[in-house]
Amino acid sequence: MPQPDLWRTTTFRLTLVLGGVFTAGIVALLGLIYWSTASYLVVQMDQIVIGQARGLEAIPPEALPAMITATEREDVRGVNYYGLFGPNGTWVAGNVRRLPPSVIVDGRPRELKEKGFQPGARALAERLPWGEVLFVGFDAKTLSGVRRILERSLIVSGALIFIIGLGLSAAVSLDPLRRVRQIQRASEPILAGDVSARLPISARQDELDMLASIANRMMDEVERLLWQVKSVGDHVAHDLRTPLNRLRALLYRMRQDRPELDADAGPLDQALQETDTLLARFKAIQRIGEIDRRERRAGFGAVRLDELLEELAAFFEPLAEDRGVDLQLHVHETRETLADRELLFEAVGNLVANATKFTPPGGSIQLALTCSRRGPAIEVIDNGPGVPEDERQAVFERFYRGRAALGTPGSGLGLSIVAAIARLHGFRLRLADAGPGLRVTLECWPADG
Amino acid sequence: MTSILAIEDDEATAREIVSELTSHGFHVEWVADGREGLIRATSKRFDAITLDRMLPGIDGLTIVTILRNANIHTPVLMISALTQVDERVRGLRAGGDDYLTKPFASEEMAARLEVLLRRQGAPARETILRVGGLELDLVTREARFGGSDARLLPTEFKLLEFLMRNAGQLLTRTMIFESVWGYYFDPGTNLVDVHLGRLRRKLEALGAPPLIQTVRGAGYTLRAAA
Known part of the structure; x- marks a missing residue:
């Protein structure tokens, strides 16, 4: 399952996009302010330049240089440019020593593009009636000041918006992310096969909750259907057992009433035997359902596996001896294992019963307790025909009987019961080739994943 | 004559119990309701009781608990459709003497009841x-x-x-x-x-x-x- 990533959450991305749009808006706003201020200032500066030129025009030619010098002195800010040039372009007065070449002498204010002036500065030049050229300029200090202020605001606010936006996106994404992780954790048992688990739903009723509740409704349906499928078999088994028991009771009574029949092969005895076989199979089907439905760990306790195997060996030894099979037990003391003792006895008993059934007379069965780093394992090894590789999965299914089992009595349910018990414990059951024969290993530690 | 009280709400099962136990020479009284069954079990002496786990009125577990608390130690064979092992454990812990799951073979039921009746009579002290x-x-x-x-x-x-x-x-x-x-x-x-x-x-x-x-x-x- 992919790990939920902070940077990938919808909330985080949305917040980030919003932050971007906001920043763009601020840039546009500041740009607009700058542009309007600039055009406003251009008009202002032009009027200042024209006004000053008008004031100076009116001064008589002989007093003009002194007037310019005086005016310059008043300009503490240093924003005004003045220049008075002779008809041949020689400097007469003012702080501009040379008429900038780009200036057109027509009395209209224009932007000063020469070096040495601030960008955006405005100036005009006009020819005075007596032939001299008057140059009046106004530096764009205000404009560049405004621009600097706007630039700084832009950088500071941009950085703030970026940092705050990032932090905010992360903060608002954390909660949905936490809940997604919660949902992920809650879904793990479902993926592991526990269809009764459900996703958590908060009181907020937001879109995550809606999705979770949709998923939960789906799980309800899945569970109901699974339950139905499972219980059909159980119900059939249960419902058929009642009439079968009555049938058996009838046959039994008929048999009791005819004590003179002594031969085992009589049709009545055969009918009784067949009924018993049927009943045993239905019981086995019900047993699988019962184990599957069983509350996990209800009957769990600390089990000494070595003692369990000793008991099993004692239980099966007469049967093995009857069949001419050598049952060998290899155990050593181990620490206790958390398990349902009775079910484990049933499971391993089934394995040993199978081994006894399929091992030819003269063969041997090893019932062994092995220990690995991860925990103890129970092994049942026979030297019978074994189970071919392609059948090893199928033999755990209900009613499946291997090719080697043809011709032997049995229902094909024993290993399904073993598998159900292993499933309940979370233990793994492995079949392998014992060359020749079958090696069944029940790993008595919870298999992860 | 050995008398048995059968508390069982399913009529078919009850008929089976009655006919099987009668054929074994017992006198059987059948009660279909839990409350009625409890009254009968406390007011009259029986040699053994077959008791359904799930009953209308008072359920089987409660009945056996009440009987044991009232110092009535009539052997009780609990009969139940609940097959889970923990159900058996609960039934026996409440004071049932044996536990049989439905559906059952009637002679098995009778055999279990007879074992209970015998256990009741025999002293356990012999060596x-x-x-x-x-x-x-x-x-x-x-x-x-x-x-x-x-x-x-x-x-x-x-x-x-x-x-x-x-x-x-x-x-x-x-x-x-x-x-x-x-x-x-x-x-x-x-x-x-x-x-x-x-x-x-x-x-x-x-x-x-x-x-x-x-x-x-x-x-x-x-x-x-x-």
Whole structure:
């Protein structure tokens, strides 16, 4: 399952996009302010330049240089440019020593593009009636000041918006992310096969909750259907057992009433035997359902596996001896294992019963307790025909009987019961080739994943 | 006459219980309701009770709990459709003496009830069990017949003890497996047979007559040779 990533959450991305749009808006706003201020200032500066030129025009030619010098002195800010040039372009007065070449002498204010002036500065030049050229300029200090202020605001606010936006996106994404992780954790048992688990739903009723509740409704349906499928078999088994028991009771009574029949092969005895076989199979089907439905760990306790195997060996030894099979037990003391003792006895008993059934007379069965780093394992090894590789999965299914089992009595349910018990414990059951024969290993530690 | 109270709400099952137990020579009273059953069980003496786990009115677990609290120790065979092992444990812990799951073979039900009736009567203090010349020493765990004796393996001892304590009584394979080995699943038919066969051979080696008899289609019984 992919790990939920902070940077990938919808909330985080949305917040980030919003932050971007906001920043763009601020840039546009500041740009607009700058542009309007600039055009406003251009008009202002032009009027200042024209006004000053008008004031100076009116001064008589002989007093003009002194007037310019005086005016310059008043300009503490240093924003005004003045220049008075002779008809041949020689400097007469003012702080501009040379008429900038780009200036057109027509009395209209224009932007000063020469070096040495601030960008955006405005100036005009006009020819005075007596032939001299008057140059009046106004530096764009205000404009560049405004621009600097706007630039700084832009950088500071941009950085703030970026940092705050990032932090905010992360903060608002954390909660949905936490809940997604919660949902992920809650879904793990479902993926592991526990269809009764459900996703958590908060009181907020937001879109995550809606999705979770949709998923939960789906799980309800899945569970109901699974339950139905499972219980059909159980119900059939249960419902058929009642009439079968009555049938058996009838046959039994008929048999009791005819004590003179002594031969085992009589049709009545055969009918009784067949009924018993049927009943045993239905019981086995019900047993699988019962184990599957069983509350996990209800009957769990600390089990000494070595003692369990000793008991099993004692239980099966007469049967093995009857069949001419050598049952060998290899155990050593181990620490206790958390398990349902009775079910484990049933499971391993089934394995040993199978081994006894399929091992030819003269063969041997090893019932062994092995220990690995991860925990103890129970092994049942026979030297019978074994189970071919392609059948090893199928033999755990209900009613499946291997090719080697043809011709032997049995229902094909024993290993399904073993598998159900292993499933309940979370233990793994492995079949392998014992060359020749079958090696069944029940790993008595919870298999992860 | 031995009288049995059957508390069972399912009519078909009840009819089966009544007819089976009547054929065993018992007098059976049938009650379909839990409350009525409790009243009957407390007001009159019965030798044994079959009690359905799930009943209208008061359920079986409650009935058996009330009976035991009221110091009424009539043997109770609990009958239930609940097959889970923990259900059995709950039933027995509440004071039931045996637990049988539905559907059941009626002769198995009768056999279990007879074992309960016998357990009630027999004193548990003896140290030697005797049936038809065969002796089982509960202290030394030896079987004796005539002058010869044999040491028994733990399982063989438990098996013979169960058979002898219930001598003359039909014991099904399930009952034997549950009592001797203490497990409650179906071990397959012939495992119990094999153990009994081995015990039989051991007893015959002592020179004892064939005391353990196979009851065809039902189980075993140990009885003194007629």
